[in-house]
Amino acid sequence: MAADAVDDAQLRDLIPGVLAALVHRGADFATAEDAVQEALIRAVETWPNQHPDDPKGWLITTAWRRFLDLTRSDVARHRREQEVFDEPPPGPTEAADDTLQLYFLCAHPSLTSASAVALTLRAVGGLTTRQIAQAYLVPETTMAQRISRAKRTVSDVRLDRPGDLRTVLRTLYLVFNEGYSGDVDLAAEAIRLTRQLAATTDDVEVSGLLALFLLHHARRVARQRADGSLVPLAEQDRSLWRRDLIAEGVAILQAALARDRLGEYQAQAAIAALHADAQSADETDWVQIVEWYDELVALTDSPIVRLNRAVAVGEADGPRAGLAALSELDPTLPRYTASVAYLHERAGEIVTAAELYAEAATQAQNLAERDHLTLKAATLRHWG
Amino acid sequence: MAKYLFLKHYRGAPASVNDVPMDQWTPDEVQAHIQYMNDFAKRLQQNGEYVDSQALTPEGAWVRSDGDGKPPVTDGPFAETKDLIAGWMIIDVDSYERAVELAGELSAAPGAGGKPIHEWLEVRSFLTAGPKFTD
Numbered sequence: 001m002a003a004d005a006v007d008d009a010q011l012r013d014l015i016p017g018v019l020a021a022l023v024h025r026g027a028d029f030a031t032a033e034d035a036v037q038e039a040l041i042r043a044v045e046t047w048p049n050q051h052p053d054d055p056k057g058w059l060i061t062t063a064w065r066r067f068l069d070l071t072r073s074d075v076a077r078h079r080r081e082q083e084v085f086d087e088p089p090p091g092p093t094e095a096a097d098d099t100l101q102l103y104f105l106c107a108h109p110s111l112t113s114a115s116a117v118a119l120t121l122r123a124v125g126g127l128t129t130r131q132i133a134q135a136y137l138v139p140e141t142t143m144a145q146r147i148s149r150a151k152r153t154v155s156d157v158r159l160d161r162p163g164d165l166r167t168v169l170r171t172l173y174l175v176f177n178e179g180y181s182g183d184v185d186l187a188a189e190a191i192r193l194t195r196q197l198a199a200t201t202d203d204v205e206v207s208g209l210l211a212l213f214l215l216h217h218a219r220r221v222a223r224q225r226a227d228g229s230l231v232p233l234a235e236q237d238r239s240l241w242r243r244d245l246i247a248e249g250v251a252i253l254q255a256a257l258a259r260d261r262l263g264e265y266q267a268q269a270a271i272a273a274l275h276a277d278a279q280s281a282d283e284t285d286w287v288q289i290v291e292w293y294d295e296l297v298a299l300t301d302s303p304i305v306r307l308n309r310a311v312a313v314g315e316a317d318g319p320r321a322g323l324a325a326l327s328e329l330d331p332t333l334p335r336y337t338a339s340v341a342y343l344h345e346r347a348g349e350i351v352t353a354a355e356l357y358a359e360a361a362t363q364a365q366n367l368a369e370r371d372h373l374t375l376k377a378a379t380l381r382h383w384g
Numbered sequence: 385m386a387k388y389l390f391l392k393h394y395r396g397a398p399a400s401v402n403d404v405p406m407d408q409w410t411p412d413e414v415q416a417h418i419q420y421m422n423d424f425a426k427r428l429q430q431n432g433e434y435v436d437s438q439a440l441t442p443e444g445a446w447v448r449s450d451g452d453g454k455p456p457v458t459d460g461p462f463a464e465t466k467d468l469i470a471g472w473m474i475i476d477v478d479s480y481e482r483a484v485e486l487a488g489e490l491s492a493a494p495g496a497g498g499k500p501i502h503e504w505l506e507v508r509s510f511l512t513a514g515p516k517f518t519d
């Protein structure tokens with residue numbers, strides 16, 4: 001009989017519940033997390049030949065045995081081991097609440113954002129240290145240290161206290177932002193983890209974030225050419241946009257907005273939805289987009305949001321109005337020069353635009369953007 | 385997280401505060417310097433902030449293509465080259481402020497008389513491959 005490959009995402013969906021079950025039985029978080037990782041490896045090895053009827057139960061049993069081994073082998077922990085053995089047998093309960101607590105723990109405010117990202121991907125996401133290291137282009141030893149330090153940092157955090165959902169959302173946002181790197185699709189992983197989170201909590205901003213991810217992810221194929229170069233929104237082939245993800249994102253967003261508790265992720269998702277809604281770039285409702293940016297400015301007071309708003313004003317009211325809005329902002333903001341260049345191009349001032357694009361290329365923060373801006377400058381100079 | 389490169393120059397950087405060339409240090413001073421650098425790297429590894437570090441030989445050559453079917457042309461080394469890279473360290477940290485803090489520590493490695501060199505290190509940030517998502 002041919003062995004069935006184990007569905008990786010499905011397997012990893014079980015992780016938070018398995019880890020929570022171990023912690024529930026009295027295991028310390030750091031050791032339990034190691035035990036769950038090892039159980040996962042066992043699952044990938046053995047399930048193709050012998051798939052358990054109750055995968056989650058199998059993982060809990062295997063991880064628990066492994067946890068006992070790890071604790072036994074550690075003489076210094078002998079006393080704690082005794083306490084663990086004296087724990088009452090596990091009840092059937094480890095509910096959505098426990099999963100939520102794990103998200104809180106892994107994004108605890110005492111962690112740096114990089115540590116929170118790494119710990120979340122491993123302990124909640126079930127990725128291996130090697131996968132995380134490859135995704136973030138650092139040596140595996142470095143990532144292993146980052147994760148074990150993060151575990152130590154949160155080792156005294158009590159799991160029965162409410163955590164801070166904002167740091168969890170921020171962490172997921174950072175994971176999504178990293179996109180695709182190494183052999184792990186971090187954007188897809190962020191969506192999976194946010195879906196899981198949305199199933200455990202009723203917060204409107206979790207919905208907002210999930211909608212934002214889906215709406216943005218829907219455009220991914222159209223956003224980059226095969227060689228990795230960028231395709232600006234206005235030039236994207238909209239037939240490549242994933243309609244299923246857009247429909248899902250819009251539905252989630254509408255349900256969230258109907259509850260009338262606006263937050264920054266809902267507002268960002270609303271802007272993404274307006275782009276998704278336009279059949280062509282010319283049909284984009286820029287007036288409404290500017291209104292959403294006004295909401296976002298009120299919510300976040302972020303200079304980056306003001307910059308994006310100015311570009312939207314340039315589309316809604318003409319490039320002169322956009323340039324006027326930009327002139328009130330700090331010219332050292334990332335993408336400031338690129339935005340000025342774009343609005344001059346829209347105004348037909350090709351020579352100025354070409355010069356500004358070339359200048360913007362030297363300030364770009366990533367290769368794809370730099371290449372795009374260099375190409376814009378060259379194109380305008382040679383073909384106007 | 386962002387990656388930064390610390391560049392150490394043989395030549396081309398402004399003068400250090402404790403500006404005695406390494407070949408005039410005592411063996412103990414050299415040993416103390418090496419120990420400091422190793423401890424620094426090890427600490428960053430344990431922090432989860434270390435990516436890579438390498439040292440370069442002072443001598444290099446210029447190489448360019450000379451057209452199809454011909455071997456590349458080499459030239460140099462040029463002793464008069466104004467700037468010379470001695471080596472680098474790559475770190476992966478949360479902020480530019482953290483990168484500057486660490487470069488400051490590295491610059492304080494002990495030199496002649498066991499006193500900190502206070503040498504100038506060049507700090508450069510990496511371009512990432514792709515854009516972060518924004519609308």
